[in-house]
Amino acid sequence: MKIIFSLILFFLASLSFAEENSVNVYAWPGVIPNSVIQQFEKETGIKVNFSTFDSNETLYAKLRATKNAGYDVIEPSSYYIDRMRRQNMLEKLDKNKLSYFKNLNPEFLNQSYDPHNEYSTPFIWGVTGIFINKNYPHSAAIKKWSDLWNKNYTDQLMLLNDAREVFSIALKTLGYSANDANSDHIKKAYLKLKELNPNIKLFNSDAVISILIDDDANLGMAWNGDAFKAKQEKAQIEFVYPEDGFVIWVDNFAITKNAPHRENAYKFLNFILRADVAQKIALDNLYPTANRAAQNLLPEKIKNDPLVYPSHAILKRGEFQTDIPDSALAVYEKYWEELKMSE
Amino acid sequence: MKNDSTFKLFSLSIVWVWLLFFSLVPYGLVIIASLLSHSENNLIQLPFTIKNYIDVNNIIYLRILEKSFYLAGLCTLICLVLGYPFAYIIARMKSSFKGLLILLIIIPFWTSSLIRTYSMIAILKSKGIINSFLMGIGLIHTPLPLIFNNTAVLIGLVYNLLPFMVLPLLTNIERLDNRLIDAARDLGANRLTTFRKIILPLTMPGIIAGCILVFLPAMTIFYIPDLLGGAKSVLAGNLIQNQFLISQNWPFGSAISIVLALLLAMLLLIYWKSTRGKKERDLL
Incomplete structure (x- = not known):
């Protein structure tokens, strides 16, 4: 049964990966500019097969369904690094082959999702906080997540279309961890979110920037990187690091177990860690980089903007996203459906 | 003559091979998966169980199915009310415009429905074409809430399925x-x-055929409620997608797909029974 499944999927996945001196990279869209890929190909002569996924779940399902999907380098978020390393899906990194590992910002190393960074190197990160359109009349007083429950904001909020991100708001408001797996706590968070329902205008994760710029929502949750990008086109956008705590997400590079081009994968990973390359990437995707050397090379107006690089004091309020067991995920999913069906 | 029968055999075998590999085998896999269990380490595993089907019988999933049926039904009704006079006028037309008008109905099919849905966002949003125009001529001062509500979902569904x-x-x-x-x-x-x-x-046969062709996709096009409705409710399509991707529960996701397929098959069966042996068919 599984074999047939695997064969079919493997056949489809492997069609494009015939070339020998190559590396197969599977990453989020828009995070690595083409010019950087071309530079890597020119410097090393290694052909890059670059493909993208739209969610960690897609990446994970693809790698699980086919033991050998053919990808060498992948870019999951922190909680999926956690899951995949425990399920023995990642290569234990040989740091001797990653000479630029030292460029990384220690603030994002040795986190609980990958202690000692044995399996992953942090790449970009972000904070899920509150965005505000200053033109919106009632916007001034918002400092923390619990302010969003105010009756003034009926049918105004945009929330990310992601169960764990949305539940983290309520969990934080109630004083729990954003990584809580206790079903009683999740239920309390659900009841809290149900009270927020009249204020919710929409859920969206893939067109956040244009929604901010075009006034389709005046208030809600967004990543600081997206708020920064929206602000370039619309100065009225403000971003709040909630006082009651927030989630920090980190997207990391890792090498798959039994990667078909392991040596090339190391070369690619090390190339991405190089300060000048990471700076180029950071300037292009405008997300906060986990590469300290690259951060120092950025223009003053970016590296000193607290919207992109909040101070250490602010970051200390944040909590890194970690994996939770499938049984708890099922609880989240159940209440997520209940939440959306209750009107 | 001999050539003819080889050709017939050849084309028939293509159809059968196609049906076998792209319809029967995948569906068989889904049926088998729906009868298996899962664990953290295996997407699907033994033993066989009917637990997944028992789990579907839960008030929340029934409400999701009910809402999908309601939305699809409303969409079908609107399409019928708009589409019937439309089709009647074009069909009875004697002028040379007729061919052109039929072509105009078909042209949107040349573009992916997902892309057409994104273009609806550009038309309906706060700074979209309609609101900019109305504000430009001074008819309104604040943008109309045309998007991220049920009306937008219906507009999107009807627009996509009217043909x-x-x-x-x-x-x-x-x-x-x-x-x-x-x-x-x-x-x-x-x-x-x-x-x-x-x-x-x-x-009546045309009405029923049209209703079925609109109703079935309206049940499962999950991206229209997501993009135009602001993803505020879960419909049958989203439910299945979430079980596979978010909850990693492939057996349960498969069970929901099978239940949905059975419900839709029942509708087809009713249609088949209702047209069978009717006199209207002889008249056509």
Whole structure:
């Protein structure tokens, strides 16, 4: 049964990966500019097969369904690094082959999702906080997540279309961890979110920037990187690091177990860690980089903007996203459906 | 003659191989998966169980199915009310425009429906074409809330599915025998009676075919409620997607797909029974 499944999927996945001196990279869209890929190909002569996924779940399902999907380098978020390393899906990194590992910002190393960074190197990160359109009349007083429950904001909020991100708001408001797996706590968070329902205008994760710029929502949750990008086109956008705590997400590079081009994968990973390359990437995707050397090379107006690089004091309020067991995920999913069906 | 039968055999075998590999085998896999269990380390594993089907019988999933049926039904009704006169006028048209008008219905099919849905966002959003125009001519001062609500979902569904209603009706109405209408008139029926007693029963097969062609996709196009409705409710399509991707529960996701497929098959069966052996079919 599984074999047939695997064969079919493997056949489809492997069609494009015939070339020998190559590396197969599977990453989020828009995070690595083409010019950087071309530079890597020119410097090393290694052909890059670059493909993208739209969610960690897609990446994970693809790698699980086919033991050998053919990808060498992948870019999951922190909680999926956690899951995949425990399920023995990642290569234990040989740091001797990653000479630029030292460029990384220690603030994002040795986190609980990958202690000692044995399996992953942090790449970009972000904070899920509150965005505000200053033109919106009632916007001034918002400092923390619990302010969003105010009756003034009926049918105004945009929330990310992601169960764990949305539940983290309520969990934080109630004083729990954003990584809580206790079903009683999740239920309390659900009841809290149900009270927020009249204020919710929409859920969206893939067109956040244009929604901010075009006034389709005046208030809600967004990543600081997206708020920064929206602000370039619309100065009225403000971003709040909630006082009651927030989630920090980190997207990391890792090498798959039994990667078909392991040596090339190391070369690619090390190339991405190089300060000048990471700076180029950071300037292009405008997300906060986990590469300290690259951060120092950025223009003053970016590296000193607290919207992109909040101070250490602010970051200390944040909590890194970690994996939770499938049984708890099922609880989240159940209440997520209940939440959306209750009107 | 011999050539003919080889060709027939060849084309038939293509159809059968196609059905076997791209319809029967995948569906068989889904059925098997729906009867298995899962764990953190295996997407699907033994033992066999019917637990997944028992789990579907949960108030929340029934409400999701009910809401999907409601939305799809409403969409079908609107398509019928808009599509019937539309198809009737085009079908009865004598001018040379007719071909062009039919072409205009088909042209949108040349673009992916997902892309057309994104273009609806550009039309409906706060700074979209409609709101900019109305604000430009000074008719309104604050943008109308045209997007991220149920109305937007219905607009999107009807826009995407209307041709599926119009086309079967068109072929049906075109084949209407004018002599029957003339005869009704000669026998003293007024326009309304003619429509009710002659035209409507004769076009019933077209109506039913159109309704089914609209209803089935309306149940499962999950991206329209997501993009235009602001993802505020879970529909059958989202439910299945979430079980596979978010909850990693492939057996349960498969079970929901099978239940949905059975419900839709039942509708087809009702249609098949209702048209079978009817006299209207002989008249066509």
